[in-house]
Amino acid sequence: MPDLFDKFQPLIDQYEGLMASGLRDPFHLQMDEILSPTRAVVNGREIILVGTYNYMGMTFDPDVIEAGQKALAEFGAGTTGSRVLNGTFQGHAECEAALRDFYDMEHAMVFSTGYQANLGLMSAIAGRGDYIVLDADSHASIYDGCAMGNADIVRFKHNDVADLEKRLKRIPDGAGVLVVLEGVYSMVGDIAPLKEMVAVAKAAGAMIAVDEAHAMGFFGEHGRGVFEQAGVEDDVDFVVGTFSKSVGTVGGFIVSNHPKFEVLRFVARPYVYTASLPPAVVACSAASIRKLKYAHNKRAHLWEASRHLHKSLREAGFTLGTETAESAIIAVKMPDQETSAKMWTALIEEGVYVNMVPPQATPGLHLLRCSLCADHTSAQVEEIIARFKRAAATAGLPLKA
Amino acid sequence: MLTKDTVLPRLIEIITPFNRAGTDLNAKTTFATDLELDSLTVMDLTAEIEDEYDMLIPVNMLPDLETIGDVADAVVKIKNA
Numbered sequence: 001m002p003d004l005f006d007k008f009q010p011l012i013d014q015y016e017g018l019m020a021s022g023l024r025d026p027f028h029l030q031m032d033e034i035l036s037p038t039r040a041v042v043n044g045r046e047i048i049l050v051g052t053y054n055y056m057g058m059t060f061d062p063d064v065i066e067a068g069q070k071a072l073a074e075f076g077a078g079t080t081g082s083r084v085l086n087g088t089f090q091g092h093a094e095c096e097a098a099l100r101d102f103y104d105m106e107h108a109m110v111f112s113t114g115y116q117a118n119l120g121l122m123s124a125i126a127g128r129g130d131y132i133v134l135d136a137d138s139h140a141s142i143y144d145g146c147a148m149g150n151a152d153i154v155r156f157k158h159n160d161v162a163d164l165e166k167r168l169k170r171i172p173d174g175a176g177v178l179v180v181l182e183g184v185y186s187m188v189g190d191i192a193p194l195k196e197m198v199a200v201a202k203a204a205g206a207m208i209a210v211d212e213a214h215a216m217g218f219f220g221e222h223g224r225g226v227f228e229q230a231g232v233e234d235d236v237d238f239v240v241g242t243f244s245k246s247v248g249t250v251g252g253f254i255v256s257n258h259p260k261f262e263v264l265r266f267v268a269r270p271y272v273y274t275a276s277l278p279p280a281v282v283a284c285s286a287a288s289i290r291k292l293k294y295a296h297n298k299r300a301h302l303w304e305a306s307r308h309l310h311k312s313l314r315e316a317g318f319t320l321g322t323e324t325a326e327s328a329i330i331a332v333k334m335p336d337q338e339t340s341a342k343m344w345t346a347l348i349e350e351g352v353y354v355n356m357v358p359p360q361a362t363p364g365l366h367l368l369r370c371s372l373c374a375d376h377t378s379a380q381v382e383e384i385i386a387r388f389k390r391a392a393a394t395a396g397l398p399l400k401a
Numbered sequence: 402m403l404t405k406d407t408v409l410p411r412l413i414e415i416i417t418p419f420n421r422a423g424t425d426l427n428a429k430t431t432f433a434t435d436l437e438l439d440s441l442t443v444m445d446l447t448a449e450i451e452d453e454y455d456m457l458i459p460v461n462m463l464p465d466l467e468t469i470g471d472v473a474d475a476v477v478k479i480k481n482a
């Protein structure tokens with residue numbers, strides 16, 4: 001009988017090759033202490049965190065911590081139950097109320113993760129004979145949700161409005177259609193032309209879902225996301241989000257104005273067949289969401305830090321994923337896997353943590369991804385830039401003149 | 402009405418530029434093993450076939466389309482539905 005692990009041998013070989021080269025292991029880094037949203041201790045040394053998606057720096061907010069401690073003491077460590085059985089506590093309801101208020105929408109549904117929110121929406125909303133039309137660069141949770149359901153799945157070229165329109169025109173009359181978009185695409189941090197895409201999807205009579213995981217808190221007047229900034233709030237049927245980035249906790253959600261939305265609580269299996277979030281998590285999340293609404297200074301600072309890091313790395317000769325800072329994600333392109341691993345190691349030695357994106361996630365690209373935090377000080381940003389330059393010299397990464 | 406006899410030779414023409422391994426192209430040629438196409442290339446090739454016949458080949462159908470002949474059958478079936 002074959003060993004069922006045999007199919008992973010190429011990956012095992014690739015990983016062992018990387019380790020044999022004496023470089024550090026980018027996928028098993030352990031943070032021994034977390035000093036703040038932007039500082040941690042690894043192997044006894046302090047590093048600057050530049051790859052956490054902790055955009056708004058809410059993880060150590062005193063009001064957030066206090067809310068969590070109170071809920072932990074009053075409601076216990078866990079719920080031990082599904083949202084539809086014994087797992088909806090006062091805190092889950094409060095969290096959904098905070099989301100309805102933040103998005104100014106009628107309905108909000110909190111899942112245990114953003115991954116599950118996408119699984120739940122995609123697998124439940126479109127059935128046999130319906131179509132889901134998604135951007136080719138969609139997050140894994142969107143693809144996996146599609147694979148769980150029975151709809152026909154159609155991809156269009158990343159951020160290509162004309163390709164979306166062409167595909168929508170080919171869908172047979174009478175089929176239900178959901179178009180799935182993301183505000184910010186997390187691999188290189190580019191944003192979607194939502195105004196044009198939503199117009200095309202609406203003209204075709206489709207429903208529209210936008211995943212705003214990487215935009216909540218700092219796009220649009222109220223920080224709702226790229227869909228708010230693009231002025232298409234009235235045309236979007238579902239907004240999907242996560243607590244694991246700007247909110248600073250863990251969890252996922254969908255908000256909507258659709259009058260029949262609540263039925264999803266019965267039909268979205270990743271909502272029904274898993275335990276709900278712990279009381280402390282929902283209490284922290286609700287407190288964080290309420291503060292994000294008014295976090296204008298943090299928003300402004302995050303944008304300033306992102307633009308400054310982008311501009312400086314570009315001027316230093318690094319090749320970046322976007323022409324300008326379109327979001328708080330700054331992706332640095334590496335020529336190959338080996339240089340990428342060397343550069344990542346050199347950055348850790350310098351005391352900077354960024355994400356090394358596994359090549360499976362971005363076929364054809366080797367990326368080191370930075371994400372900024374509203375709590376990064378100007379001095380930290382200057383330090384990050386200086387360390388990037390030194391690390392490039394150590395790693396032998398050629399920079400453009 | 403499209404028939405497999407007309408679709409198959411046209412598909413082979415469309416696939417030829419993707420045939421970097423120089424494999425013999427016929428109804429039994431497989432995409433994964435004979436042509437060794439990666440996921441990005443599969444997406445480009447699928448788009449070209451979709452444009453040629455002004456149709457959609459849903460992503461969920463791809464695992465069942467192992468050979469060029471399977472694609473020809475699918476095109477005929479979808480276009481004549």
Ligand SMILES: Cc1ncc(COP(=O)(O)O)c(C=O)c1O
Pocket residue numbers: 113114115116118139141182186211213214241242243244250251252
């Ligand atoms: C676009 C997008 N959607 C959904 C998710 C899933 O979020 P969560 O971490 O809450 O599962 C992520 C984060 O990885 C994401 O980038």
